[in-house]
Amino acid sequence: MTGLILLEDDPVLRLELCEFLDDCGFATDTAANLHEFHQRFAPQRHSIAVLDLGLPDGDGLQLIGRMRQSGHRLGIVVLSARGGTAARIQGLDIGADYYLAKGCDLDELAATLASLQRRLGFEHEERPWLLELGARRLTPPGAPPVALSQQDLLVLRCLMQEVGRDVSRQQVVEALGEDFLQYDQRRLDTQMRRLRRNVEQASGQRLPVKTLRNAGYCFYTAVHIQT
Structure with a gap:
């Protein structure tokens, strides 16, 4: 980074x-x-x-x-x-x-x-962020793993499966098993803020997720998902 x-x-x-x-x-x-x-x-x-x-x-x-x-x-x-x-x-x-x-x-x-x-020439090949589905944890490069809640895991899996691509808020909400039309969007904002804070506090690294101005999110760095 x-x-x-x-x-x-x-x-x-x-x-x-x-x-x-x-x-x-x-x-x-x-x-x-x-x-x-x-x-x-x-x-x-x-x-x-x-x-x-x-x-x-x-x-x-x-x-x-x-x-x-x-x-x-x-x-x-x-x-x-x-x-x-x-x-x-x-x-x-x-x-x-x-x-x-x-x-x-x-x-x-x-x-x-x-x-x-x-x-x-500041760009370089980055080590991937590891998402372990079974262990329910996220490991940033060179940092200790971060324990995840089930909802955090679902959000990250949705974003990391589409790494480098824009993911709409609707896609994230549906990945949580919710009805987008009935879902209170403020809940997603709160969850993303909490997830960012927890990752940074536990690992010292910022979560590499770009917010797309009320449209969605993008996980923008290398990832590896392990079942």
Whole structure:
């Protein structure tokens, strides 16, 4: 899972972007200003940075210049309200790999980050997540197994059998043995939040499931299902 650090001073936008980036499969850390960025940035952990420019304690352009001078092999994407041509040229000249204006479609941000991963060679063959149906447990790569409830097992089997493909909420609900038309959708939201939390607390790893904006879910990394 690629480590990413997000620098954004607006707390609401920072939370929204962090959740989106996590859903895209990044291990995301956040900073609200330059001071926090320098405290939290770790070259051995962070391969990509998504940076705002207008910050309460300085200018993100100076940060980009310093990062490039340091020689860190870091992919840099600017996400800024400075959307004019001159600002974009300045950002790219100083060392940003991509420059996006705030308000861009989040799918454009996801595609930009995927392109940056490919270009910098950060993509690699991942060890699979193991789902053991009989033992009713999920084992993340390099982490201890996580015990599952029967409902968690049914949800994960539904998603992991369609790995890399979008699975609708209706498919998940029907995998639980429920009538989709009668089912309270809030129950599924609660179950997914609880499942994510339990996996992360037990294993230290984020569950690689992307939420498809009220449409469904996608388990996006390598899997192995054992009966």
